[in-house]
Amino acid sequence: MTTQMSRQPREPCSLCCGIISYITNGLAEESAEIVINQPPWHTTTQEIRESSRDCILCETIWQAVFLPRLKEVTHDYPGAAALLVSLKFGSHRKANGVHWANVYTNLTAGREKFRIVRVDSIGISLQPQDVAKDKLRLVHLGDEPPTELRYATLSHCWGGKLPIFTSRATRKDFEKSIPEDSLPQTFRDAVQIARSLDIPYLWIDALCIVQDDIDEWQREAAKMQHIYSGSFLTIAACESKDSTEGCFTNNSSLSRPPIDCLLQSPREEHGIHHSRNADSSYRSPEEAYVISLGIPGWSSKVMVRVQPGTPWSTQRTQHLSTRGWVLQEQLLSNRIVHCMRSDVHWQCRHIYKTQAGQIIDNETLLEDGDSFFYSPSKRQDRTWCNWMEDYSTRNFSITGDRIPALTGIMDHYGTITGDSHLLGLWKKTFTRDLLWIRVGDIKGDPCANTPSWTWLSCYAPIEIDPFTLTDFDENPKEDHIVLLESEVIWSGPPMTSKIQSTRLVISGPLQMLRFRVDPKSKAKFNPPYLHLEGEDLDESDPTPWTCIGQFDAGEPFPGKYVEYLCLLVRTRKHSDQGRFKEAFLILDPVGDPSCQDNEDQPPTFRRIGIGCRRGAARTFISAKRGLIRLC
Template identity: 30%
Template sequence: MVNLVSLHDSYDPFKLTFTMEFCTKCQTIISKLFIKSRYHRLELQSHDQPSRQLVQHLQLGRDYREVYSIDEGCKLCTFIKRGLPDEAVARRVSESWRHSRAVSLRATGGNALCHASDDGGLQIFEIKVSIWTVELIPSAEFYFDFSVTAAKGSSAATAGDVFGTNPLLQLPVSDILAKLTGWFNECASYHDKCRRHTDTGITEATKPELPTRVLDIRSSQDDAVIHLRAPHGLRANYAALSHCWGPPAKQPLCTTKVTLDQHLAGIQVSHLPKTFQDAVSIARAVNLQYLWIDSLCIIQDDPEDWNKEAPCMGQLYSHAKLVIAASGANDSSEGCFLPRLAPEPSIDIPYMKEDSNRHGHVQLNMRRSMVTSQDGTPVMPIYEPLGGRGWVLQEWALARRLVHFTTRGMMWSCRALDNWAMCEDGHVVAGTTARDWDDVIEAYSLRKLTYLSDKLAAVEGIARKMQHRRQGQYISGLWTGEMPQQLFWVARMTTRPRELQRFPSWSWASTQGPCVMLVPKRIRWDKITIRSTVEAKDSSTLMIQCQAGKHAIGKDSLTLREATQLPPFVEFVGANTIPNLWILLIGGLAHRLLDPETQKTVGLAVLDDNEDSKDDDTLCTSLLLMEEISDTYTQGRLPIFLALLVREAGAPVHTYQRIGVAFIVDEKVFETQNEKKFTLI
């Protein structure tokens, strides 16, 4: 007779399910995933910055073949295989390596935003599958990752072992606002970097002075009405909206000379476009009384008011307690709470504690790469509709706290997270790219402006904030104390439209299109010798003293990839600009720089205006700014002369205008040339 008591005592439904769903290897991985003693570098960073210091490596196989022969009946194996590239790709990557590689699962934790790590939890938020070398350097071609999330109130979340929470999907707006309020209060309470204005010394206690006009969204007992106010020096916290205006047919509600008195008397919330209505709800949810929206707080048909307010834009966004970015909306009619895209694939796995018992489950959410979603679109705010607008770079870069509303959910950014943005599941992705002025130029020149005349006005606030750590005076988008390197910006498929002719030709602001900075961003100082002196006479005129040569620009336009593989440039195959040009300037064109008498190729020319090479007059002057020492594989150390290409302006007399840059590889070009002075406008 079977002993029913013994049989009943040995029966464990959790263990049985666990065994049936997962293979032996995956059972081992799951049982070790939340064991704290297995993690390396357990010390945590401060609350003021994201941390990824908790790391555990678990081997999936000795090479890629073991991974591709995983157990099809195992829930986790099958899920991992969904994220793997084609087996041929893995074979090619593996066979190109000289040493044996292991395929590893790496669990990563830390403190992305929350201070809850004080309770000793692991704070796991990411699992990455990758092929690792002996030196633990991952292959960028062969990896994917999961976010690890737990339901609110679950054992894993309560214990502090999982930081991320499950995506909200199509839940009520109240749930989205509740999550945002938690992030906001967390940051306002614990992030010292975000609680103070480092540029002004204003603290949370003193509060900033309100802008010239602001929307009062709580003064009325009737929540259906808000008022435009002129606070006249009142100090209070406020939110600011960052949004797309959209095409003329979708322009938002504006304050004009005619409607100013009406808006001061009161605005029905129902009369606001959807994005503005949502911004009011968001600001109220975080208990802010005031909200700044550009179209309503600046008198749109008053040039004098615009000229007064535009220079204050940077300070305005910097001082806001929260910047609300309607990043996923194309215009003000779409709102902040957008329909969300379908979530990435996910599975549940058991949450196993050190007692070896199962305590509910956690969710693994597929992320085929850090930045790309299931539909192939990068999961970064800069790739949302709002991210491509010119003024937005400044609005995001200077914000203390910033929340993005996108079709992929909310993303939180603050000064504690530096330039990163945290998704709802705890993953951190690139937020904004304005760490340094060179980054500003490159990121900003990619963006669109409705009015090209705003070219420099839209980054003036960033320039003011960076002034204390830059050299010299800021003029026309460049810093006088960092010449000539600031002059050597390189254009990629740019033009010089009429609207930008108000800016000097030597400024990147005179072109429309992407620009790249080389020194010292991409060429180290120890590789550079300065061969010129530059003096600013005024905000539009430079005096350059240097050696110069006469050259012709070849008519043939080559892609940079073609050009850098032709002689004599193919000889420069080491760590220098020549072989890297086509990567830095993808899609760009180059022209041969020629000796005008012998027609010998002496260098490469990259022009600021793509239409310029079609002119009959191809003669130009090259001004030697710097010399790069190149270490080549075949011929040792060779010089590359970095020069400006200029032409005579005609008026005023004896002045020159920039037309591009040159990479000159003929050492004889400047050998017999004496230094001269050139006036550049």
């Protein structure tokens, strides 16, 4: 006969109690600032892990915040379990009786104080549907988007196959009526949201564009800037992977109560996971952890919510933000309601607010390195770079959509800056925009006839001009190339039709260099380093190379030293150390080599990669200026 011992309540440790008291007692009034001294907390990851055996809040923070990040760095930093922890409070608010605090957590490796990770953790031809009445139908409103029309737009992921869409065969029927029970759940949720807000019209791409009419598709795709910027509200189904899952995907765990310290299973002595019963409450590292706990001396329990990242970054990691078409919807919409399983977020041009009451004002959001919601006039000059680096990581069901899906963003940015675009590059910043480098695996083929000089020719994550000497790029730089001719000819509307031909003529310093991708660096660094033939390397230095680089589609002759023609694009000089950084393109001749000396036409090359060499002396000292055509 066995007797089951009653489990003792798992109270928070004294340090966590101090943190909770610091947040709650320091805010007597709404949005007041905490003025008392910050309390101490655990100073190493080892202390947090040991405390998590008895403290449910330490355990929750360990699972939600530290463990996922430590798994990423333990390969390079075997001592990550004993990293130093420093805690700093950011903004504090009390909203609707709920206390919120942003906690900035830095992990550093011993005496070097090398920061490994920073974590923010927190406690038309428009044809909308008429949704004003029960009857749904397509409405044609002419060729120009009406300025006074109040309509909503839906931002969603199509998935593999749409259950319903408008075709030439169904258009007439849909103009009479669309049976509501025929709509997938995401569409029905959007209709319900629009109705509840008394928004009379709803624009859904699958229904408002005739999908098998290529001419209409090209015309409508070119109007995305006006469609989303003119929308009263964009409804974003953030977590749905297709149109059947709804704006609020089903999650049975949401119906369970928060984790209670009286019910929590004890931690395994030699592992990092809980022993859980089938009905025990659980949150994955990607979701919020909500716990209910008692504080010694307090008459009532405290509910604490812990989630890695800020509300903004949480929304940005959802499935919808991995899709290519969605970036323009996020950038161009004036108001967005982000629908997620555990929360609903509101975003407009002035504020970001969660359903739970947490608020991020526009100034704070502008300081977020991941924020791209505000216009380029309010951001630094790397706005376009940030947008396109984000865009390059996104996925497309149809790879040929990568250029059309940029149309609205291009129009928006060009309107604000007054600049002219060249397939993802801009004339005013052409030199900088040429300096893109692949930093990830190639996902697929580019659109037909895409020239090699644009990053759109490389379906992979990229970075634009990452070769700065400081974070603020304040050191002197010299641009060496001159854009002489540029032309892109389309088969129909620009950006949404096929590229027929391009012409780009530039002049700049040209020099032959012989190098290879160093096999040792390829296994450790992204991008890898290039080894110039004959260059002595200091093997005692963990990074002995002086030249970093990458081939756009992989190294043509792996492991072999090959001579390439290189075009010097930009030189930066470190004002304090007198060192140089020379960024250059790696070129490959196109066509018959015997025709390259034709005086009537400049020789034609294609870009195959990029490099940047640093050193006390210039590498391109003997370069000769030449005229070339890039294709």
